[in-house]
Amino acid sequence: MTERDEFDERLKQARQRRGLEKDASDPKAGQDGLPAGALQIGLRAGIEVVSALIAGAGLGWLLDHWLGSFPWLFLVFFVVGGVAGVMNVYRLFSPRRGAGK
Amino acid sequence: MAAEGKTIDALSQFELTHALGPIGAAVNFTQSNAHMLLAVVIITAIMMWGMAPRAIVPGRFQAVAETFYEFVENLVVGQIGHEGKRYFPFVFALFMFVLFGNVLGLFPFAFTYTSHIAVTFGLAFLVFVVITAVALALHGKKFFGYFFPEGAPLWLAPIIVPVEVVSYLSRPISLSVRLFANMVAGHVLLKVFATFVVLLGGLGVVGPFLAVLPLSVNVLLVGFELLVAFLQAYVFAILTSIYLHDAVHLH
Numbered sequence: 001m002t003e004r005d006e007f008d009e010r011l012k013q014a015r016q017r018r019g020l021e022k023d024a025s026d027p028k029a030g031q032d033g034l035p036a037g038a039l040q041i042g043l044r045a046g047i048e049v050v051s052a053l054i055a056g057a058g059l060g061w062l063l064d065h066w067l068g069s070f071p072w073l074f075l076v077f078f079v080v081g082g083v084a085g086v087m088n089v090y091r092l093f094s095p096r097r098g099a100g101k
Numbered sequence: 102m103a104a105e106g107k108t109i110d111a112l113s114q115f116e117l118t119h120a121l122g123p124i125g126a127a128v129n130f131t132q133s134n135a136h137m138l139l140a141v142v143i144i145t146a147i148m149m150w151g152m153a154p155r156a157i158v159p160g161r162f163q164a165v166a167e168t169f170y171e172f173v174e175n176l177v178v179g180q181i182g183h184e185g186k187r188y189f190p191f192v193f194a195l196f197m198f199v200l201f202g203n204v205l206g207l208f209p210f211a212f213t214y215t216s217h218i219a220v221t222f223g224l225a226f227l228v229f230v231v232i233t234a235v236a237l238a239l240h241g242k243k244f245f246g247y248f249f250p251e252g253a254p255l256w257l258a259p260i261i262v263p264v265e266v267v268s269y270l271s272r273p274i275s276l277s278v279r280l281f282a283n284m285v286a287g288h289v290l291l292k293v294f295a296t297f298v299v300l301l302g303g304l305g306v307v308g309p310f311l312a313v314l315p316l317s318v319n320v321l322l323v324g325f326e327l328l329v330a331f332l333q334a335y336v337f338a339i340l341t342s343i344y345l346h347d348a349v350h351l352h
Binding site for chain 1: 260263264265266267268270271272274275278279282
């Protein structure tokens with residue numbers, strides 16, 4: 001551990017000498033550059049689920065109003081929204097496809 | 102305003118009032134709009150005066166402008182790649198507008214326009230329209246293949262397609278709710294603890310000593326809110342870049 005710290009320290013000094021050190025390279029940043037604290041991740045996952053539920057229920061409600069079939073499409077799309085929310089959270093933790101492009 | 106009738110009134114700080122006197126009232130110009138204008142003026146001033154000297158060794162003002170520029174440029178190029186540079190002005194404008202909205206709101210008597218869902222959803226909806234337009238312009242009909250991943254069995258389409266569409270539609274909602282919720286929660290917390298200071302301060306002899314506790318919490322909270330203000334502007338910008346990446350590359 002100390003060896004790596006020493007290397008990081010030396011690398012930092014060398015980068016600073018060359019004027020390459022950037023504060024943006026936060027050590028706590030996750031793989032897609034977002035902060036990876038436990039609370040931040042939890043909040044993000046929760047918001048993903050809730051917003052997918054809102055989008056699903058809203059879409060279902062709108063379609064119901066258009067087609068005049070009130071509770072049914074709303075109920076179906078509420079479930080679809082829940083599935084989409086779980087998928088959003090899954091995507092949050094799985095490595096993004098094509099990120100290396 | 103805070104402790105009238107010994108109650109905690111944490112939400113009145115988000116109420117809109119007319120600015121600029123009778124002229125503002127006539128055209129519904131609120132203090133929220135006034136702060137947006139102020140933010141735009143400050144951002145323009147920083148960039149114009151910062152870029153004016155064009156010195157090789159930047160002075161303080163030019164260093165500020167260059168720091169903002171390079172920060173967002175690294176973010177955009179890092180997420181989208183080199184073809185992402187043409188979207189830099191869009192992301193930069195969004196980042197600066199959100200950042201200055203968050204930070205200006207921390208000043209006393211100031212209003213945080215990013216604490217209104219109407220404002221954040223407006224911004225997020227703009228992002229949504231832009232990413233959809235970019236994806237349609239670059240890929241045409243192939244964009245709709247985004248909602249059905251290649252190689253999935255065809256009989257799953259009735260399940261996968263609605264789920265993907267809802268997931269795509271949830272993007273502006275999550276983007277706007279995240280910023281809005283963070284700003285509202287922070288300002289409510291600040292107001293609640295500030296009210297504790299006033300309420301405890303009135304408790305006779307021991308009151309002022311007890312009131313030091315919530316006051317110290319508030320000092321810490323202001324620092325934390327400054328962090329949140331930067332972080333949320335950063336998150337807004339980086340998620341916009343990630344969505345633009347998806348629009349440009351379509352996975």
